[in-house]
Amino acid sequence: MALATRTDKRPSLPRTVWDSTVGKKTVMAVSGLLMLAYLVAHMYGNLKIFFGPGTFDGYAHWLRVVGEPFLHYTWALWIIRVVMAAAVVAHAVTAYQLSRRDRAARPTKYVHRKARTSYATRTMRWGGVILGLFIVWHILDLTTGTVQPGFVPGHPYANVVAAFHEWWNDVIYIVAMLALGLHIQHGFWSAAQTLGAGSKTRDRTFKTLANLLALVLTLGFVAVPVAVMTGLVS
């Protein structure tokens, strides 16, 4: 007599995920964590520059031959590039969709405004945009060399040193890395919550880990332009 209040027909898993705010956040969290893992490796590789051009250029070459003979030359690198591109797109699209939705859900602002959340939390959206633009610049600068007049393919050490000899390019990189740090500080902890990993007892651990990751990545990445500027690497 009491009518059934639920239907058993459910949308497919991808549909459920994509249609839900919680699902979209999951997409953001997973893509974010993938990019984070990539960044850790990227930063680690960057630091090889302190061991001189031989080590650094050798490492860059190894990246192209890794997986051989199973994989063909640069295939591994391309796989990583494709995965990263997909992650960036997924992250950006869901972020854009969720942001639009969030704005619509709060159409009227309070007359009496008050900011209480941390700077990192408030700057997630614009920080994300800055990082997106930076990725484009970074690829044009040090991967394709399009914007770097003296770019020589196959000589990453020289290219890096040349790029960071421009003061304004250093500023771009340092600002972007600071934005990255803030983004990771809230993003990593946030991803943990979205994926349901957080709890009252683990909250501190995740916060500490997020701060640590943000700090290490920022310092690790900033170290290179600073080293070039100060002449430590030349």
Place this chain on the structure above:
Amino acid sequence: MRLTLRIWRQANADAEGAMTTYEIDGITEDMSFLEMLDALNEKLILAGDTPVAFDHDCREGICGACGVVINGDAHGPERTTTCQLHMRHFEDGDTIDVEPWRAGAFPVVKDLVVDRSAFDRIIGSGGYVTAPTGAAPEAHATAVPKPAADSAFEHAECIGCGACVAACPNGAAMLFTSAKVNHLNVLPQGAPERETRVLDMVARMDEEGFGGCTLAGECATACPKGIPLTSITSMNREWLRATRKAGR
């Protein structure tokens, strides 16, 4: 004390609203915030003006009817409901801004009154245990471990006032929804509907036009009952678990 109040006045849902300034004198520090508004309304009625409409009922901090944004804070500067906020937390000569809950899913009805029926529909979509009257087994048939019972209670304390939505920069209802999902999902009685409950309630929450969660934490700061932010984490976990199971 003497106060300057700037209150959001809006004749009805379709009308334009504006902040209107009132001066009020003779407020004592033992008055509750709502009693201060009562005093203003008595004055307005006698002056032939329309009194300020606001929701309120139990005035004990449990029914969840009251709630306004005071100087940018949902329920004001103390961590309690508006009815339990007392004027001793303000100073003589203060200017106080009073605004309704702001969220797309909570349209203003009049002045400080908003429509929170979206919450009821979220509950209707799955925030219950299907246990028709008379069908219940003996209460002691299922023992509930104390930690589970305590956790259920902690979440069940939610009074549905909507402060979480009002405080959220995205107008999200995640804290409210998660409180109810967790209350029932940690109990053995709630287990048979564990997956459908979280999937349906989250879907309904989205349909109602609430925003998404950016874990800004404003909701938990504003919650007069202290529902923790980790409640949202637990719901996310439940949701992912349910999605995986439903996908099989």
Place this chain on the structure above:
Amino acid sequence: MNEYTRYTTGEPVVDTKAPDGPVEQRWSRRRFEAKLVNPANRRGRTVIVVGTGLAGGAAGATLAEQGYHVVQFCYQDSPRRAHSIAAQGGINAAKNYRNDGDSIHRLFYDTVKGGDFRSRESNVHRLAEVSVEIIDQCVAQGVPFAREYGGLLDTRSFGGVQVSRTFYARGQTGQQLLLGAYQALSRQIAAGNVEMHPRTEMLDLIVADGRARGIVARDLITGEISTYFADAVVLASGGYGNVFYLSTNAKNSNATAAWRAHRRGAYFANPCYTQIHPTCIPRSGDHQSKLTLMSESLRNDGRIWVPEQRGDDRPPNEIPEDERDYYLERIYPSYGNLVPRDIASRAAKNACDEGRGVGPGGQGVYLDFADAIRRMGRAAVEEKYGNLFEMYERITAENPYEVPMRIYPAIHYTMGGLWVDYDLQTTVPGLFAIGEANFSDHGANRLGASALMQGLADGYFVLPPSLGDYLARNPGLAPLDDDHPAVAEAVAETEDRLRLLLSVDGDRTPDSFHKEIGELLWELCGMARTDEGLRKALDRIPQIREEFWRRIKVPGTGDELNQALEKANRVVDYLELAELVCLDALHRTESCGCHFREESRTGTGEAARKDEEFSYAAAWEFTGTGTAPVLHREDLAFEYVHPTQRSYA
């Protein structure tokens, strides 16, 4: 002499429809004898339920589950906010989980005795029987009751009862039980079985061809007056404690639904039985809008006192021990601070009347924890009462660990209400009243943790079969529409009343009248009542009423959200109900339970019942505003629990 006091006595109520036979078999007999509605026919039967508290919420959900079409109303913006939510202490049930000698019979016995022998044995026994099922039902719904480490339900003793039968969810039992009922109701709303109308207030009852067939209600947002028709109407609209203005009720709790039903022919029973709770936070000034209750459990460890000398305005900590009067311990040495609610309340009033009250206006007594802190240590006191102390401090800004609390009694619950028979049906066929809105189970005094029990018993278990019986016996009720003269009259009356309220345009606010009538009642018909005082009140009430219609000012229009209009319309009914409360108190020249007549006392000054004269429920019939009502007596028989005089000295 006041015209209103010349009431006449009508036919006594002889048949309450309670089955006879052994008391423990009556309820199952009634259920068996009840006619059933064929499940296939239930969808075509509509039931209106007014109110969504424990009784209304439970009834709406259950009736819808059984297949009836339910149309339900509440004035709040959500059914979850009904004032049952504010109940703190707990809910009684004769589970005997503690193996401490509890049983259905003992709960029955305690409730009849606690009600000071002014309730119906059949009803109370049924309540005790059903109490057991309530706990099962609530647990199945996911109500998070307190539990022991073994995972089983915890219980505590409450309200001076010697067994531990009170189930609780910290200090929020009412909230948790209500959420259980609300969730069950929400499920039925989503399923389309309940048509829910929040922010809609019942303003009149439609009685057509001798039967309750619908209501007139106002949409509080648009102001639209609409009619709703049904095969039966259930009132679950709560008590009328707010007639006293200051009470522990919610601000908008009101008597309108019940009073309008009374005006349409439903008898109103025992209106003078109003319960006063001894441990409330005293008022702090004229602005006070309501009173806040603190759990009675505070009296387990706190000591109540006032200064020995009248007008002693030294701070409490400077008053030496030998200049304090621990009056409860002095007058009632064996029970001390744990005497029942009514006695503790009256003693506090007496102390204040002697000019020894403390705090603003001298309307308060101290509840001192200094000894308890010394004995148990501050940590132990905090563990036990921390949340209450916190609540007290938030409201008063005084720290009860350092200064004694100030408390004063306040109106809390009304045992009186619409007269109902064993089937919870009023004297208007097809109109049922459940929960606090009826008068049925508590007699002249309600025991702690019994209100939640009664509300849920009525809603989940008692009403559904009784209502089914009525519907089964009245299968072919003619369809109704707005053209029926009874409907048109009810609508016109409602619209006229609202129009009149808006048109007076006087110089006094609705609240000012509400306060005035409330203060008058509290003063003359509160904790202690006298013939002289009640007559004075009865003289004064018609004057206030007359003044109300001359001087009321309601701004705005009727076509919008107009809270002043809502309030004014409720005050109209308080101004009539107050009169009946006073008359009932005047006619009952005995003291019983919460009704204390100064003239009826024992040698030691305690309340004295007069069983030969007053062993009946007084059911009043309405005859017109301000005109003397008709009294119908329902004699009470006590076959199982024999009346004794209470003594606590």
